[in-house]
Amino acid sequence: MATIKDVAQYAKVSVATVSRVINQNGYVNEDTRKKVEVAVESLNYKPNSVARSLFKKQSKTIGIIVPDITNPYFPELVRGVEDYLIQKGFTTILCNSDEDPEKERLYLDVMKQKYVDGAIIVSNTIERELIDGYDMPVVALDRSIHHDIPTFAIDNRDGGRIAAEHLLEVGCTRIGHIKGPDKVENADNRYLGYLDVVMHKDWFHSGYVVEGNFDQKQAVEVTKELLQNDREIDGIFAGNDTMALGALKAAESLNLNVPEDIAIIGFDGIDLTEMTKPELSTLSQPIYQMSREAAEALVALIEGELVQEKENIFPTTLIKRQSTKR
Amino acid sequence: MATIKDVAQYAKVSVATVSRVINQNGYVNEDTRKKVEVAVESLNYKPNSVARSLFKKQSKTIGIIVPDITNPYFPELVRGVEDYLIQKGFTTILCNSDEDPEKERLYLDVMKQKYVDGAIIVSNTIERELIDGYDMPVVALDRSIHHDIPTFAIDNRDGGRIAAEHLLEVGCTRIGHIKGPDKVENADNRYLGYLDVVMHKDWFHSGYVVEGNFDQKQAVEVTKELLQNDREIDGIFAGNDTMALGALKAAESLNLNVPEDIAIIGFDGIDLTEMTKPELSTLSQPIYQMSREAAEALVALIEGELVQEKENIFPTTLIKRQSTKR
C-alpha cells in the first residue's frame, strides 16, 4: 500500500505538498498539483485514515448503540443513520447492548479508545453522567436520556391517546391495554396517553391494563388472561406492534374474530404490521426520517455547530387497517 | 485523556515499561508492575487504539457487508457476527450495499484505509479479483464468492428439494414455485431443488414457475397471476419467507384457504414466519450459528491460522406449521 512518502518521491515534491493537494488547503502551484495528482493516480494512493485519525484525534467513525438489531424496530433506525453517515464520509460501528448497562459502558469505552467522533444512543438505562465522562457528542434516539442531550423521538403520550381514541371511534366500549415493561419511559407514556382517554369512563378499572415485555410470546399469554378475565373487552391497544401481534394470536386461540369481536391496534408502524392477517392498525413513527435527522444533528455537533434544538419531536400517524375496521 | 506518557511519569518508569505491563509481554518486575497498575488505575488510562493500529497495521475492527439490514433475514446474521466479535475484542462496521457493486467497492475502500482486519461479505455481485486487490482476509456468508474464499452457507438445492417433497407428502398434486431473482445463485439453486422433485411429473410445465424479487409486494402480484392461470395448483413453494408471505396474501385475496385449498411453504426461517396466520412452514437456516462460525473463521484467518475448510455447508431444517397442514 502506497504511502504519502511514495507519492512525494514519485512526484518529486515533499510530503507536505502532497498533503496539501490531498486536503486542498494551503498554496499549491497548478503544475505541482497536476504532478501530484498523476502520482496519486499512478500509485493508486489512498490516504491512511488511521494515521490521519491519530493526528486529528478524530476518526470519521461514529457508534450507534441499539438494544438489539434483531428487534424489527431497529434495523430501519440503523439504516437511516448509516445511509446519511456514509454519504458524509463517516462509517458506523454497530453495538447491540441488550439494554445491559455493562455492555453499554463497554461499547462506550471501545468507542473512546478508537477516537470515535460521536455516538447515537438508544437506551433506557444510560445515565447522562456516564456520557459526560466520555466527552464526545451524543444524540439520543427514540428515547430521551437527559434534557440537554439532543433527542429525536415521538410524542408517545399523544400517540397513546390517538390509539385509544381511535378504538372508541370505531365503536369499542371496553378497551384493554397491553403495557410495555415498567420503568421504560416510552411504555409509560403510551400508557398515560391511554389513561388520558379511558380514565374517566365509568367502566374503567386497573384490571384493563396488563404488562408485557414488548415481545410477542409473553403478549400472547397476558392477552389471554386479560380477555378471559373480562369477556366484555372489545378493543385492545398494545404498547407496540410486536405485542399487538401477540394479541392477535391470543384472540385467535380464544376463537375471537378480529376486528368483529375485538379490535386491535399496535404502535410503531413496523413493516410487519402489513403482513399479518388481518393487517394491523398502528401508530406509525417516521423511523427513517427521525434517525436520519438524528444523524444530521450528530454530524453538526461533531463539526462544532451549536445544536440549539434539544427536543425534536416527530409526529405519529394513525394507520387504519383491517384490525380496527368495524 | 491520559496517554502512556502520563502513566509513565506517574509511575516513574519509562513508556516502554508501561507498554510491557499493558500488553503483558517482556520482563517486568513485580513491584514495577504494581506501580504501573496503580498509575493506570488512578489516571483511568485506556490505551489509544488508533496509535496502536498505526504501528501494528491492524485495527481490531472488521467490516460486514450485507445488502440491506432492513431485510428481515440479515439482522440475525449481523447479530451472530457482532456477538462473537465483540467478545474477541473486535468491533464491527456495518455496511449496507443494496447489492450495488459501486457501494461495495466504496465500503471496501473505506475498510482498507481504516486498516480493517477483515471482512464478512454477503454479496451476489462481488468478484474475487476485487477482493484480492484489497489483500485482507474475507469470508463469504450466505452466498459463495469463489471456491477458495471460505464460505458459510446452506445447501440451497437440497433445501428446495425438501420443500417440494414436503408439499408432495402433505398431498399436493400441482406445485407452483415462486422463484427468487434471476442470476442470484441461491434463488437458482432453490429452484433447481424444486425441479429435481417435480420435473418428471406429468403435470409439470414451465408455467408453474414465476419469478419474484425476494420481496413481498411483487410476490403478491405474481402469485395471483400464477393461481389465476392454473386453478389446479394446490401447493406453492416460495423462494424465501417474505415471498411466502406475499403468496399468503394473494391466496387470501383470491378467497383461497391456506392450507385447505392451497399449501404454502417458505424458505429461510425468519421469525416472521411464526407471526403470520396461518403460521408458515419453512426451511429454516441456522442463521445465528452460521454467522457465528463465519466470524470465528474470520478471526482465525486474521490471527494467521490456516482455514483449510473452504466450504462450510449447514443443514436446513424443515419446520412444519399450519400453512402446510392437510
Place this chain on the structure above:
DNA sequence: TACTTATGTGTAACCCGTTACACATTATTT
C-alpha cells in the same frame, strides 16, 4: 524603487503507542 503581501514549497515536530536494541543487574551453570 523600496516595502508589503501573496504565493509556493520544504523541514521537522507531533499525534501515541510498540518494540528493537543497548545496557545493567541478578541468577544459574560449569
Place this chain on the structure above:
DNA sequence: AAATAATGTGTAACGGGTTACACATAAGTA
C-alpha cells in the same frame, strides 16, 4: 570464580499522516 543465561528497564526509531514555521520568490502598492 568465571562464564553464561535470565531478568529488568530505558532510549529512540518507527508507523503515516498533518501542520507550524522558515524561507524563497513573485506580485502588488505607496
